[in-house]
Amino acid sequence: MISAHVDMLELRRSFAFALSDIGKLANRALHDRTAGRGVEEDVLAPYLTIAVAALHGRSRPNEDELARVYGSSLPDRTRRLLHHLERSDLIALRKDFAGVQPRGSKLQSSATAIRFARRSELAIRPRMSRHSAAAPDRASTLSFWSLIAFLSILWIAGGASRADVLGQSVVRFSAWSIIVVAILALPRVNWRAVKEPAIILGAAALLVALQLVPLPPAIWTELPGRTIFTEAAVLIGMEQPWRPLSISPSGTANALASLIVPAVVLLLAANLTREQHWRIAIFVLGLVGTGAVLGVLQFSGAHFDNPLINNVNGAVAGNFANRNHFALFLAIGCVLAPAWAFRDEAPLWKFGTAIGLILIFVLMILATGSRSGLLVALLGIAATSFAFRKRAAQRIKKISRKIAAPLALVTLSFLAGVIWLSVYLDRAASISRAATLESRADLRLEIWPVVVDMVWNYFPAGVGFGTFDPVFRIGEPDALLAPQYINLAHNDWIQIFLEGGVAGMIYLAATFVWFTLRSFRAWRSSGAETGSRVLGKTASIVLVLISVASLTDYPGRTPIMMALSALVAVWLANVFSRKELDRTSASGD
Template sequence: MSRHSAAAPDRASTLSFWLLIAFLAILWIAGGASRADVLGQSVVRFSAWSIIVVAILALPRVDWRAIKEPAIILGAAALLVALQLVPLPPAIWTELPGRAIFMEAAVLTGTEQPWRPLSISPSGTTNALASLIVPATVLLLAANLTRDQHWRIAIFVLGLVGAGAVLGVLQFSGANFDNPLINTVTGAVAGNFANRNHFALFLAIGCVLALAWAFRDDPALWKGGATFGLLAFFGLLILATGSRSGVLVGLAGIALAFFAFRAQATLVIKALRRKVAVVLGVSIFCATIAVVWLSFSFGRATSVDRATMLQDEVDPRLEIWPIVLNMAQHYFPVGTGFGSFDPVFRISEPDRLLIPQYFNLAHNDWLQIFLEGGVFGLALLTASLIWWVLRSIPAWYPARAQSKTRLLSRAASITLALALLASITDYPSRTPFIMGVIALAAVWLVKPQSTEAVSRKPMSATS
């Protein structure tokens, strides 16, 4: 038995562990895009359903209590989306806010008003509902894991961040990769993602997990040195992505992680001899300055270049946010239906924003939830935020707690905070891989004793 485990893994936890490892690897390969029409979505969802079938048939138990709270939130989200697909009679549907234009279109064409769902774009809402299979699969598999297995999963995710970073470095050097499973952008430094902002968030999460891994056991000099090297590597790569919001998210992640693990970091620093610490610090500083200088010299410091461009041009996202807010108020309180942004925005899009490119999403998930979910979407979002705060409090206090589970819970709290922060200017949680990481973080954030899978009373996998 591992010295990190409270109990040895049994058949259910072992099978769940390896299925989750396989699913995360599939998400890394095919789950880096949010568009509904990319091939990777089919691969991810087929894999998710296949794994669920295998889990139902092969797992002797599923400990639902370990994932009860995240499962309730996910179930409420699925129920809300499903209800938006229920057909409504014309007398009710035509009275909903913002539906007058469709009623007028039916009158002009001389067609009778049909029964319609609340969602203005049923196909988009159906896709939104189908996408929830990814976090559902992660929660199902994470339910049986022991504490040590959760740590191994966290380290595996860190390894996936490192593998994605290697791809990013190759892209930074000028190599192009055409991943047929995602809509890659030629010349972009986005690793295994279609969006550089999502890749930057992924790297920021890697910084948090790297520090958690470094301080899991008694401080070791080699782990401390490796971790600081990873932080510099991930941080410089975030700069190379060209993601302005990613730079802020990355700095926030590193700062919050150091604050969360400051006691352990202090021990590592004290363990270093003064001369070694000075040499290591100066080496990292010089390497950072050298890479930044080379980035500028070869025109690869894209995020800095794009930030300076804001002095001469307006970010298109800033132009559409007031429009989206007005739309949300127009369709309030029922919303337009999840996944309906594209066709709905075209109704209200002003002529001055008509360009060859189009806005497929609001690039602000907070506003988009308001628009698509209405009052019920806001209620679910508020409840989720309250849950995150209430669960983060025991993870952070008392501040001197040093347990391994507490470290992972703090890392999970920071991970969710970074996803919330990144959602202000983008839509990372709509990407399958980020969905899976968020689901894992939600499990890690629950009570420490919830990860002791073997000590609980078994429950039927089909109950």
Template sequence: MHLWVLLGFLVLLALTGGGSRADIPALVVLRPAAALALGFGLWFLTPEGARRYRFLLAYVSAVALVVAIQLVPLPPAIWQMFPGRAIAVEVDRAAGLTGLWRPLSLVPNQTWNALFSLLVPASVLLLCIGVQREQRFLVLPLLIGVGVISGVLGLMQVIGPPDGPLYFYRITNNGFAVGLFANRNHQAIYIACLFPMLAIYAASASERATLAQQRTRFWLCVGAGLLLLPLLLVAGSRLGLIVGVIGLVSIPMLYTPPSGRSSSLSSRRRWWYAAGSLVVVALGALTVFLSRGIAIQRLLSGNVGDDARVPLWQASMTMLGTYFPFGSGFGSFAEVYGIYESDGALQPTYGNHAHNELLEVALTGGVLGIVLMLVGVVAWALASWRVFRRPLREGRDVAFGRLASVVMLILGVSSVTDYPLRTPFLAGVLAIAAIWLCAGAFPSSSRTSKRSV
């Protein structure tokens, strides 16, 4: 039952969690479902599971606590002392409002939204902790299936009209391959994550599987990878192209032939990688030749100075100095940016995010936000170092741990110029990867004792 709850919630998440805005109607369904899933996971959380993944549970709790602290009402004598609150003081004075208690956040409703958004990754984390070890591996084919469906849907979107019914979100990148997402960058980022996923899935066939079954799985994964490569280029995301290279380069580090095929493939492995590289280059060249390699065309155009992110970053640096060390409040970027936006940067659209999570979290979360980021990065680096030191013969936990490290690296690199983890589905993928990485890097004492015997 626990497994079916997890898989069912992931399907719902894939269908409703592809956008990052706070006003998406699907959130009316997704967040109550996430709250129920969170309650389910807490009810069945065992002391062993809580002890095994205590760091992840403590980290999520710390994130929620830091966000909640920004919503506590404070007396005027305290909140008026915070840096950057002069404009709120002037507004209250002009409106004749005195003695108001205000929280640390300048935009409390958006900070409440940030707090509620944590329901999704927290529920996925608890559900993954609750399922059995072998059942946790069954999540991988579902994630791959979602990615392939999203990629094929993106291809149909490009072929069809820009404002056709295949776009599921009102505010989206019309005319581009966004798939199940609202943003083409997030579509491309997830496709990049699929390459290491396919490598592990091809190598993780059961020991009871026959040679024919192993070969079938291998060639299905190869076919899916060859299908996804042109879809990555069609998405038109320069960021997706960069992290896609990370995903492709990770394949030789992740894929190892199953035990039944190791002898037959070990001598030809280098030839497989050479042939695969030639196919990748050929598909990329063909896509560009057919004028659908939008990502490559945008990357080679070199118009970095004209990128809309540049004024966002410049203003964010100014704002960071203004609101440091307490921050402006999680989720408050769009409203606060309007105060500092220069006349030359004014456009019909608005800056919804800083397109750099390092900057935005530091700006909105202050010192506590920076500390949380540093703890997360250090924990990922330590766990990745441990999991890549462990030999693959110790079990599938190691292979899935290495996969999780690469997926988290892709999501982290993407966060330097975008905001993928503000999308509920990708936040859920991060939670799954965190479980895989923790299990691979820090084996349980029971499994260690069994190996020693």
């Protein structure tokens, strides 16, 4: 018996085309599968039904027909469907201020008239005035271009974590300027789209701000690790003053001020449509590629002195001050490239381009000398391969076996050959450093036990965020004294425990629970592989990579990584499935 593999994704799309009656149209160019490309399979049939209505010159779809193809006659579910299609930038809704509805209509007049926003393959033009179309579009358009500009500024000036670099002033001035523009120009902010990440960021800001609240001497002097300050006041004969929990209030104030970066990202991302989120993802991939080009120039011997960050002469660090952070940036590119290629039924050239980009990024990571970056990149490639294995299999099936097998063999052989040649010519600094690790080659292994002891010395109150440098100098052993000072713990997880105490631990635990629940929603196998789920999986992987890199460094303290973390958190929080759409509240917008 001859059996054939059933492509469920193609079957669902074929069924949607059959339900929508789009094949009955006179325009035969609309009958192929390019119509509705990129539309989630769960809502493809209603989308095509609306397309048919628009092509017939109607300003609204037939409600009974829409209910039939969607599988529900409840008006609330239909209204939420329309709002979801509008947020995905597939259609646009306008209010019917005349209050006239068709006889027997169950939908409210505020969500009936439609136009198509971007599907050029359907050749449909807006049927409404420019005045009525501008109001819902201006917020998303302004937010989109503002976010593009802000990410560009971060790429140039946001690659360092030190508080005294000029780039911090540039980034924060830009952030506050964008907030002022948003207050004056944005007609609306859809906070519901970023509610969960905003709560997490707000909790972080509250935790840091509370460390700046002055405490009475009777409480402050009883906090662990404050004896040296209490005795200093006694020695000089000064009365014990009111002090905040933070040992270095200026450092904690700087930590609080740095949160303006993710706050701006959430503000702008709140208004973006699904399509605009994808364009932002592609733009970030472009920034990674531009950083790789800069890294190639540095690798070739060219010297770039960026006055906005603290460059290390001779280091291959791209637009970052730290090569480990640059390697993580490239590893994130290794995740975004296949996500872009497998977003929808994209042509095969995207698949090949993604593989080429991953190859370039991996080779650049080898050149940076970052061992942790190489590990994170391999983890990201493995996780992405698993996440998009089904879509990759569908692309490969379209290639003849006579071509696919030799092509795969040549690609793997080329990759292995380039890596071997890099090692042989001593150009793969990451592998060389991993193979020649000496006892004092990595100072992290010596400072971590000291930091762990400090955690318990100051537990449960902590020392205050942004205070590691002065606090470490208090307990630094003589054996670690050197011309270079240790500004951070090079393990953000331990440093958060030190600076935040038990409150920091609780915050991390709550954030981890949120991340786990949202990642489960994005990765679960039930339902169609919608565009939002692809973004959700990508976001989950990126956050894991940043978390793993934080075990040996502090990437989350650079403005550009803070912005990317906030952006992908929005993607993870807005994974869509049909069941969740049905459970959305009646307000739905």
